[in-house]
Amino acid sequence: MKAIDRFARFLSQRRLKMTKERRAILDDVLSVRGHFDVDDLLARLRRSGHHVSRATLYRTLPRLVESGLIHKVEMAGGQARYELMVGRHHHDHMVCLGCGDILEFESAEVERIQEEVCRRKKFVMTGHTHQIRGFCASCAGEGRAGAAPRKVHG
Amino acid sequence: MKAIDRFARFLSQRRLKMTKERRAILDDVLSVRGHFDVDDLLARLRRSGHHVSRATLYRTLPRLVESGLIHKVEMAGGQARYELMVGRHHHDHMVCLGCGDILEFESAEVERIQEEVCRRKKFVMTGHTHQIRGFCASCAGEGRAGAAPRKVHG
DNA sequence: TCCATACTTGAGACTGAGTTGCAACTAGAA
DNA sequence: TTCTAGTTGCAACTCAGTCTCAAGTATGGA
Numbered sequence: 001m002k003a004i005d006r007f008a009r010f011l012s013q014r015r016l017k018m019t020k021e022r023r024a025i026l027d028d029v030l031s032v033r034g035h036f037d038v039d040d041l042l043a044r045l046r047r048s049g050h051h052v053s054r055a056t057l058y059r060t061l062p063r064l065v066e067s068g069l070i071h072k073v074e075m076a077g078g079q080a081r082y083e084l085m086v087g088r089h090h091h092d093h094m095v096c097l098g099c100g101d102i103l104e105f106e107s108a109e110v111e112r113i114q115e116e117v118c119r120r121k122k123f124v125m126t127g128h129t130h131q132i133r134g135f136c137a138s139c140a141g142e143g144r145a146g147a148a149p150r151k152v153h154g
Numbered sequence: 155m156k157a158i159d160r161f162a163r164f165l166s167q168r169r170l171k172m173t174k175e176r177r178a179i180l181d182d183v184l185s186v187r188g189h190f191d192v193d194d195l196l197a198r199l200r201r202s203g204h205h206v207s208r209a210t211l212y213r214t215l216p217r218l219v220e221s222g223l224i225h226k227v228e229m230a231g232g233q234a235r236y237e238l239m240v241g242r243h244h245h246d247h248m249v250c251l252g253c254g255d256i257l258e259f260e261s262a263e264v265e266r267i268q269e270e271v272c273r274r275k276k277f278v279m280t281g282h283t284h285q286i287r288g289f290c291a292s293c294a295g296e297g298r299a300g301a302a303p304r305k306v307h308g
Numbered sequence: 309t310c311c312a313t314a315c316t317t318g319a320g321a322c323t324g325a326g327t328t329g330c331a332a333c334t335a336g337a338a
Numbered sequence: 339t340t341c342t343a344g345t346t347g348c349a350a351c352t353c354a355g356t357c358t359c360a361a362g363t364a365t366g367g368a
Contacts, residue, residue: 044164107267122294123250127286129287131282131283132271132272132281133281133286137276140278
């Protein structure tokens with residue numbers, strides 16, 4: 001089933017509407033690979049001639065997250081990033097403090113341990129965040145002391 | 155070695171000064187058990203007659219973190235919490251979306267896997283965040299649908 | 309003990325990410 | 339086509355945290 005149809009179904013199931021703004025946002029999101037933030041998305045939308053307001057974008061992204069089409073990555077410092085989840089399964093992130101790059105990793109074992117921990121404490125898990133911070137191979141190579149953290153778009 | 159002496163040494167090693175504000179903040183932090191945020195701390199300081207400004211508190215907390223006396227816990231949504239690390243070692247958190255409670259867990263195995271992952275990708279880890287979100291035993295018990303997330307102090 | 313000075317402080321302005329109120333607009337069921 | 343609940347853009351707002359700057363102070367040295 002195509003992503004747009006999944007979203008349409010998701011919306012109609014809760015009496016929400018498929019507007020041209022929502023369609024434009026989803027189209028754009030589907031065309032990106034890797035991680036993006038609100039500004040990336042907004043800039044790309046404008047470039048492609050769609051004038052979606054920042055407010056609408058902020059209102060739509062949670063819908064896309066709920067529908068399972070994208071995933072929100074909470075970064076330390078409070079700004080969020082997103083990534084497409086269509087055809088992918090859960091993974092966690094390594095964030096480079098040098099170049100801002102995000103690497104992915106997954107570990108069934110970590111998932112298993114988490115579930116075990118929750119069972120032991122009778123905690124009902126609804127989600128988790130597992131992020132490793134540090135320096136990627138190339139940033140570490142050029143000497144991490146010199147690599148000041150910077151925000152990288154795109 | 156007492157915490158205050160550790161902090162004094164930490165400060166003098168980098169030509170920073172031990173002021174009465176910093177002493178008051180550390181005193182207060184040492185008296186709390188569990189997790190706290192900036193407002194908790196500020197309120198307690200005022201109650202105990204110390205008038206430390208918000209700005210100073212925000213300036214001092216990173217120093218306490220660097221010195222290893224406390225640890226910063228980045229919460230989803232962007233507000234930070236802190237916890238005393240004196241005499242404790244690393245652990246991660248389970249955050250209850252119902253009552254705001256924070257449970258702790260630790261797993262040497264997860265740490266091991268993380269290191270393995272980093273080695274494989276030649277990533278130099280400087281830190282990590284591993285948070286499980288969900289509902290604690292008592293909030294899950296009373297039916298999680300009804301438990302709206304709320305912010306709890308203390 | 310006194311001094312010099314680099315480090316600190318408080319107040320308030322500011323920032324950046326995200327949210328909200330509201331009047332005008334619109335998707336989509338009937 | 340009509341009706342109405344849901345949606346939009348804008349601008350004002352919130353919230354956590356940062357920054358500026360003038361006034362104050364801890365601390366090593368004379």
